[in-house]
Amino acid sequence: MPELKVTDRQWTVTAGANLLDALNQAGVPVPYSCRAGSCHACLVQCVSGDVRDSRPDALSPAQRDQGWRLACQCQVTEDVQIHTFDPQRDGQAAEVVAVDWLGADVLRLRITPERPLRYRAGQHLVLWAGDVARPYSLASLPGEDRFLEFHLDCREPGQFISAARQLKAGDPIRLGELRGGALHYDPDWHDKPLWLLASGTGLAPLFGILREALRQQHQGAIRLIHVARDACGHYLAKPLQALAAKHPNLSVEWIIGAEAPAALAQLRLTSRQTQALVCGHPERVEAFAKRLYLAGLPRNQLLADVFLTRENGAG
Structure with missing residues (x-):
């Protein structure tokens, strides 16, 4: 062997x-x-x-x-x-600047790296709290936000979540390498309908990508759909409502988990040029994708990123 x-x-x-x-x-x-x-x-x-x-x-x-x-x-x-990656030897130093709760289950973590980090909306970054690590998608917008922002789903216990709950402003944290991820905004989509479908904290990278599209003055209609376990799970409702009020081409829809199958069954494409980005739990991503394909969306016009809840048992 x-x-x-x-x-x-x-x-x-x-x-x-x-x-x-x-x-x-x-x-x-x-x-x-x-x-x-x-x-x-x-x-x-x-x-x-x-x-x-x-x-x-x-x-x-x-x-x-x-x-x-x-x-x-x-x-x-x-x-x-x-x-393998050694956070002390290979990682980049950073400092926690804010830790707060967005609803009962989502912990918002904002950090500032010791050196500026060049990234694009939708990418992943591995966070190390001591010798415990987990990758998270960036919710921040490069060039506008002065910090790196992450939305941590705390419903499931895990070593990194336990460590993150103890963090406070001023604490050190280490950053792993920046990863590509499947989601991004392409300026070539400028005039096309753009659909963003998320479940849970799968909304985090799409929040950054949405703001990137608006910053680039996306002209096509933008439709954002967020599926959550209950009404309290729509943790970015206020900032998204504010964006929708400011941008006439943006519509935002909230769906409760139990209502998701019926709501998704009503989805209809207005154009075969639609570009769709989906993110969240594997079952939700599969449901989103299946419905979009049945509605006539070409497979090469869908980008998907899956969030697993099981944590790495590092440390």
Whole structure:
């Protein structure tokens, strides 16, 4: 059976074992979110040996030549030595500037990095609180917000959530690498209808992307739909209502979870040029996508990002 080595540790794993699982089960902290090769949170480097990669197209040729792999997409088939991210050595220092609650379940975390961070709306960033890590989508808008903003769903317990609940303004925090993510705003969509469909804190990246579209003076109609467990879950209602009042081409709709199937069944496209971005829990994303396809949306006009609730057990 193949041997897996990380720094001064070495152990035997079953041939064909998933690399991400093999690392985390052995107590090596590798964060992850989508497990689909989109968020890039689980990036590791093969120092010697290699792994079987089911998504070689997910990274650039230059990254692959340097040995970088997405652990969630790889199987261990031979002896391999892995370099993992060390937040103290490889991470960037940052400071918490505000922690507050947006409703009962969503914790808003605002931080300022030690050095300016160049990013685009919709990207992911891995946050490290001590030796516990988790990737989150940015809700902030580059160039306008003076901080990085994240919306943390605290309904499910987890090590990072427990650590985040204890944070306060002035506390240090470490940042991992910035990841691409599947969601973004393309200026070529300028005149096209733009649909943004989110469930839960899947609204976070779409909040940034919406503001990016408005900043670029998007001319097509923009329709934002947010599905939440109950009315209290529509945690960005006030700022979104303010944006809708200011921009006539923006409409915002709120749907309660139990009403979602019937509400989504009523969706009708006004144009086959519509561009759709969906984000949230896997079941909600699947429901959004299925309804949009049935309504006639071409598959290449839908971008999706999935949020998993299970946390990495780092630390």
